[in-house]
Amino acid sequence: MNTVRSITTLAAVSAALVVGLGTTAALSAAGADDETLRLHLGTNGTQFVYSNNGDPITQPIGTPKNCLINVDGPLAALDGSDQGPGLKDGSIGIKSGGSKGVPCSRVDASEDLSIRLVGVPDAVKVSLDLELKGGARVEFVVSRGGTEVGSFQARAGSGIVPGQGVDGSTSAPFIATATAADPIVNCRNASDSGPDSGPNDNCYVTLEPGTAFDELAIRPMAGEVSLEGSGDYGNDPAFDTVFTLGAGFDGQLGCTAENDTATIEEGTVYGSFTRLQNTDGSECVLKPYFLSADTEAETVSFVPVDVGAPQPAAYTGTVAFAPKNSSNPFQSQLEYDQDDDGPLGFEFMPWCAGNPFTDPDAPGSINTSVIPAGDTWCIVSESTAIVSATQIRTTWNVVGIGDPKMR
Known part of the structure; x- marks a missing residue:
């Protein structure tokens, strides 16, 4: 069996932050070409x-x-x-x-x-x-x-x-x-x-x-x-x-159509993550994020960072891979790591137990009860498309809560 993995890691943060205004903008102006x-x-x-x-x-x-x-x-x-x-x-x-x-x-x-x-x-x-x-x-x-x-x-x-x-x-x-x-x-x-x-x-x-x-x-x-x-x-x-x-954040995620989605595509690796409203209906505060793809390892990494106290964020995501070397290209499974344990912590992502968009916990969010107990993400749908005689592209649509970790 060919196992395809997709993980995001979390840079955990906990103290109060403020999106800069006033004097903050002036402070950041000096040396603006550097991060x-x-x-x-x-x-x-x-x-x-x-x-x-x-x-x-x-x-x-x-x-x-x-x-x-x-x-x-x-x-x-x-x-x-x-x-x-x-x-x-x-x-x-x-x-x-x-x-x-x-x-x-x-x-x-x-x-x-x-x-x-x-x-x-x-x-x-x-x-x-x-x-x-x-x-x-x-x-x-x-x-x-x-x-x-x-x-x-x-x-x-x-x-x-x-x-x-x-x-x-x-x-x-x-x-x-x-x-x-x-x-x-x-x-x-x-x-x-x-x-x-x-x-x-x-x-x-x-x-x-x-x-x-x-x-x-x-x-x-x-x-x-x-x-x-x-x-x-x-x-x-x-x-x-x-x-x-050195290399820094790739952007910031909000909860509106103007700033809610982070997308990357490198060769046969694709990942797109959209932030929804917080599951408790609290105010959506911008989250910086890292997003990268590795075509050799066939992985995508998405790292959101809380701005302020950790928010109960919810996401939808789409990840797709077309493994180059597969003994059975028509079989693949999505794995993730909930708590950034490293390779030994990876597990198969489960299927959702229902429609995550029916009776959401808060308007514009998801119904978190469809995520199986003990998990933080689940698969909504899967599809495949033939790329070549020995290569198939598998796409998963997923949902999750908190700050996701997938590979």
């Missing part, structure tokens, strides 16, 4: 902003509680030693002391701060707005999937070792770039300037590891550092902390 995730910490907003030349998506950073902040997706997450990340006066550090003041806004040599990308593609470089205090020597470790892929240092003042590292610019704004070939950079023209000097004690450091990464750890070895996002530059988005991303 980016920006950290803006200014008087006009405290947030992460994802942009891929479409409507920007914003992940606000909430008001600190005794200077402690909780940042956990859906675009990015912050973590750190001691009591965790703190925010004070536009500077992120580690909360290690009381409810106010300097301990919240700085990372010292006994602490570390990390930024992890969550619902966005991997980064290929990052530019950091850093405030460096004293004879700073700060290590940056970039990782992908928990494995270190690069290590860099930024040094300032007495932290600079003569003859080591690449010197950055010699006047404000101080700028430096570290690469895999030259991983050490010297900032601020060897100045040990103290804090709170506007851009004069900042350094805009770009890290180019030459490989993709999804996490950045900031670990001072001497002195102190604060992570910032253009606040000392008059909120100029050119000095936001910016992750430049």
Whole structure:
């Protein structure tokens, strides 16, 4: 028997997002040719902003509680030693002391701060707005999937070792770039300037590891550092902390005819997914998605991403394959993986127990009771068409709930 598989995987997200308006649009304008995730910490907003030349998506950073902040997706997450990340006066550090003041806004040599990308593609470089205090020597470790892929240092003042590292610019704004070939950079023209000097004690450091990464750890070895996002530059988005991303979302799905369908066709592989109204009748909020096809593996991958709290979304789909090498081209079965287990988690998709469009759970959605217990998707119909003497194209019409996973 020839088994044809179709799977979508879910990038799970859970925190509140806002489709960008107002200042968000202005923030995403700088560097519009790149797909980016920006950290803006200014008087006009405290947030992460994802942009891929479409409507920007914003992940606000909430008001600190005794200077402690909780940042956990859906675009990015912050973590750190001691009591965790703190925010004070536009500077992120580690909360290690009381409810106010300097301990919240700085990372010292006994602490570390990390930024992890969550619902966005991997980064290929990052530019950091850093405030460096004293004879700073700060290590940056970039990782992908928990494995270190690069290590860099930024040094300032007495932290600079003569003859080591690449010197950055010699006047404000101080700028430096570290690469895999030259991983050490010297900032601020060897100045040990103290804090709170506007851009004069900042350094805009770009890290180019030459490989993709999804996490950045900031670990001072001497002195102190604060992570910032253009606040000392008059909120100029050119000095936001910016992750430049690799291949990104292919679009966004809504629930109207103008934006409800994602379609791909590569050779003999076809997939089309249409988003319906939410099964509980709640407001339909745009979902970014990934959609790709592999003609060699004969698979289609559809990855929707929740915008805001997970929505009870419903979909119809059509997938079609024409296997090139089949011992019996007139037999094929559709498989899927409900929870992204990997190959051992794939199972045959069942047939629906009735018409999913009769008595829908909410107007414009589906009747979820027709999906067999224990499953999240089911087959509505199947058809075949002869492509050649040894090749047949099988098409399945399916429905599902939540965020689908098929292969």
